[in-house]
Amino acid sequence: MTDTAQITLGEAIRKSAIGLAIFAFFTAGIIAITQSLTALQISENEKNFEARQLLSLLPEGFEAEQLLEGARPLSSVEVQQLELLAVDASEPFFIAENPAGEVEAIILPVNAPEGYTESIRLIVGINTNGEVIGARVTKHKETPGLGDQVEITKSNWILGFNGKSLANPEAGQWQVKKDGGDFDQMTGATITPRAIVKAVKQALEFYQLNQTILLNAAQNQGANS
Incomplete structure (x- = not known):
């Protein structure tokens, strides 16, 4: 070459x-x-x-933009026992106020770490009387056709928490019926509802511990808006 x-x-x-x-x-x-x-x-x-x-989770008249703009990280208030929610302190909670500026509910992020495949993400709305106004699953990877019945679009199971509180049912009944509690499980799926029942109860416990702090945060937000 x-x-x-x-x-x-x-x-x-x-x-x-x-x-x-x-x-x-x-x-x-x-x-x-x-x-x-x-x-x-x-x-x-x-x-x-x-x-x-x-x-x-809320009655008609509330605006998503207002809720999202009013979101505050849990780290912005001195809450106790954040581990009950099993979420990071950077996670936001939401303050729902009616047109008169009165707090209707606090909406908390909750994690149910004992899901069947992985953690289940929820939001739980709790009114000033400590009653659940609603709970929704926002993220999960539960088994299609079984555990995914926790979705409001798949079944009404999640509506069973509406109106519940730490006093209703009493503490020992905050379990699925298979475990001797008050809440229905799903056909072929017990682990998923069991995890969610526990998570919602812990959200109520967290709210009870921190109610004054959370409501004061809501009042301060209203005064500054």
Whole structure:
């Protein structure tokens, strides 16, 4: 092979390598941008879903935007026994006020770590009398056709918490019926409802411990709005 041929071959290899590098660079950039846009879309979808779930706990007249704007991290108030909710202190809680500025409910984020496949995420609305106004599952990976009946779109099971408090039923009855408690389990699924019953009860216990702090936070928010 002549020197000229070797130089030509070497240049071709270098050009090919440079071309591949440029292609890889742009491909990686496109993938990164796509992933970023996808993450933003997922985040926006989750926010919209959360807003719908929040509103579903409340009477008509409440606005999602107002609820979301009024969200405060749990770390912003000096609460006791945050471990009852099994969430991070950066998680937000929501203050639902009626048009007159009166607090209707505090909506708490709750995690049920003992789900069948993984933790189950919920929000639990509790009124000033310490009664559940509603609970909704916001994220789970329970078995389709069985554990997913905790979704309001799949069954009315989650509505069984409406009106419940630490006094109704009494402490020993805050279990599924299979365990001697007051709450129905689901056909073919006991672990999932058991985990949620426990999580809702602990949300009520957390509210009872921190009611004054949470309501004061609500009053301060109303005074500053």
